[in-house]
Amino acid sequence: MQGGAKVYVRPVILLLSATFILTIARALALPYLVVYFSQTFGLGVVDIGLAVGGALIVSSILGVYGGFLVDRFSNYRILLSAATVFALAFAVAFQVTSLVPFIIAIVVVNLSYAVIDIAVKSGIGFLVAPDKRGSVFSIKYTLTNVGYAIGPFLGMLFAKVSPGLPFAVSALIGLAFVVLYGVLGERIPRQVGSERSGDGFASVLVHLLSNYRLVCFTVGGILSAIVFGQFTAYLSQYLIVTSDPENTYHIINYLVTTNACVVISLQYLIGSRINQNNLFRMLMLGMLFFVVGLMGFCYAQVHVVWIVAMIVFTLGEIIIIPAEYLFIDCIAPEDMRGIYYGAQNLSNLGAALGPVLCGVALSFYAPQAMFYVLSLCIVLASYFYFIGSRRRG
Template identity: 70%
Template sequence: MLLLSATFILTLARAMTLPYLVVYCAERFGLGVADVGLALGLALMASSLLSLYGGFLVDRFSSYQILLVAGSLFALAFGVAFHTAMLGVFFLAIVVVNLAYAVIDIAVKACIGSLVVAQRRGAVFSVKYTLTNIGFAAGPFLGVMLAKVSPGVPFAAAGLVGAVFVLAYALLGEKLSTPGTSVPAEQGFLKVLGYLFKDYRLVCFTLGGLLSVIVFGQFSAYLSQYLLVTSSPERTYQLINYLVTTNACVVIGLQYLVGSRINQGNLFRMLCLGMLFFLVGLVGFSVAEQVPVWVIAMIVFTVGEIIIIPTEYLFIDYIAPAHLRGIYYGAQNLSNLGAALGPVLCGLALSLYQPQVMFYVLCLCVVLATGFYYMGCKAKEGAHDSL
C-alpha cells in the first residue's frame, strides 16, 4: 500500500505544475510558446532516455535506497525550479524531476513484480494506474488554487510534497524494501544494455509500446490540433474539457474492473481487444460532429487505454529475468518517446492532408503496434544467452 501511495502522492505533486509550465516559462523567462514547447519536449525525451540507466540502478540497489534517493532528488529539483532565475538551471531541474519520477515508477513496478503473486499482479498494476490518473486529475485543480497566490508556488508545493514523502518513506519504507540483485559488478551497464538489444521480445514490445503511446499518450494534444483546424477555439476548449473529463472518469471507474481480468494466459487476446477499441474510437473521432458522438468515441478509446497499460506491464513482468526487472521496465519506459512524437506526427498530417487523414495515420500506428506485439508474444523464450 505504501508503494502505491508513492505513485499517487508524487503524481499529484508533479501534476500540480504540468499545466503551468508553459505559462510560467513565458512569464518568468520571456520565452515564446514554440520555444517553451520545444524545450519541454527535449526535457521529456532526455529524462526518458536517462531512465534506462535508472532502471539499471533499480536492479543494483535496494528499493528503499532507490526510492529515498530518487524522492530526495524529486523534491530538491522542484525547490531549485522554484528558486532559480536561470533558464538553463530551470530546465535541468525539470529533467531531474521527470527522471526521478520515472525511476520511482520503475522501482514501484519492479517491487510489485517481486512482492505480489503472479495471479494478482494485473489487478495491482491496474490499481497503480488508477491512482496515477487520480493524481493527474486532482493535481491541476490544486495547482490552480496555489498559482493564484503566485505563479511559482505550485513548484514550491510540489517540492514540499516530495520532501514529506521522503520523510514518511524513510520511517516506514524499509520494511517493504526489496534487496538489490546479485548480478556481478563486472557486468556493467553497457553489457546489460547489449543483452537487452538481443532480447527480441523486449525490442518488439518496446516498439509496439512506442507506437501505442503515439496514439494515447497525448490524445488531448492532437485532438486539440484537429479541432483548431476544423472548428473554433471556443469549441475546441469546450470539447477538450468534456473529453479529458470523460477519459479520467472512465479510467478511474473501470480500470480495476477491467485490469483485474488480465493475466498471463490472455495477454495477446487482451492486447488485440485493446487495439480494437483504439481503432473504433479513432474512427469515431474522425466522423464525430456532435458532442455526444465525441464523448462516446472517447469512452470506447479509453477502454482500449485501460486494457493496454496493465497488459504491457504484465508482459514485461513476464519476460524480464528477476534480477533485471528494473532495466526491463526502464526499456519499456522508452516508449514514452511516443508521447513527444504524437503531436509532431499529427501536426504534419494536418498540414499536408485533409484533417481526417490524421486519424487514419493513427490507425496505421495501431495496426503496426499490434504487429510488433504479435511478434513479441509469439517469439520463443531464450533466443539469446543468459546474463
C-alpha cells in the same frame, strides 16, 4: 513474499502510496509549464514545445540507466534517493530565474519520477504473486489517474497566488513523502545469485538489444504511445484546424473529464481480469478499441459522438497500460526487472512524437487524415506486439 495469500501488505501499500503522492506533486506543477515558460521566460509556442518535449525525451532515455540502478540497489534506498532528488529539483525550479537551470530542473523532475515509477513496478513484481500483479498494476494506474485529476486543480489554486508557488508546494509534498517513507518503508531484499548481477551498464544494454521480444514490445509501446500518450494535444490541434477556439475548449474539457471518469471507474474492474494467459488477446482488444475510438473522433460532428468515441478510446487505454506492465513482468529476469521497466519507459518517446507527427499530418493532408495516420500506428504496434508475443528469446 509472493506465496502469501494477502496482497496488500504494508510494503505494497507504501509503494502504491509513492505513486499516488508523488503523482499529485508532479501533476500539481507540470501542467502549467506552458504558461510558466511564457510568463516567466517569454518563450514562444515553438520554443515551449521544444523545451517541454525535449525534457520528456531526455528524461525517458536517461530512465533506462535509472532502471539499471534499480536492479543494483534496494527499492528502499532507490525510492528515498529518487524522491529526495525529486523534491530538490522542484525546489530549484521554484528558486531559479534563468531558463537553462530551470529546464535542467524539469528534466531531473521527470527523470527522478521515472526512476520512482520503475522502482515501484519492480517492487510489485517482487512482492506480489504473478496471478495478482494485474490487479495491483491496475490499482497503481488508477491512483496515477486520480493523482492527475487532483494535482492540476490544486496547482491552479496555488498558481493564482503566485505563478511559481506550485513548484514550491510540489517540493514540500516530495519532502513529506521522503519523511513518510524513511520512517515506514521496508528494505525489500534484492534478488541474488544471478550471473548478470555484476555486469556493467554497457553489457546490460547489449543484453536488452539482443532480447527480440523486448525490442519488439518496446517498438510497439512507442507506436501505441503516439496514439494515447498525449491524445489531448493532437485532438486540440485537430479541433483548432477544423473548429473555433471556444468549441475546442469545450470539447477538450468534455473529453478530459470523460477519460478521467472512465479510467477511475473501470480501470480496476477491467485491469484485474488481465493475466498472462489472456495477455495477447487483451492487447489486441485494446488495439481494436483504439482504432474504433479514433474513427469516432474522425467523423464526430456533435458533442455526444465525441464523448462516446472517448469512452471507447479510454477502454483501449485501460487495457493497454496494465497489459504492457504484465508483458514486461513476464519476460524480465528476476534480477533485471528495473532495467526492463526502464526500457519500457522509452514508450514516452512516442508520447513526445505524437503531437509532432499529427502536426505534420495536419499541415500536409486533409485534417481527417491525421486519424488514419494514428490508426496506422496502431496497426504497426499490433504487428510488433504479435511477433514479440509469439517468439521466444
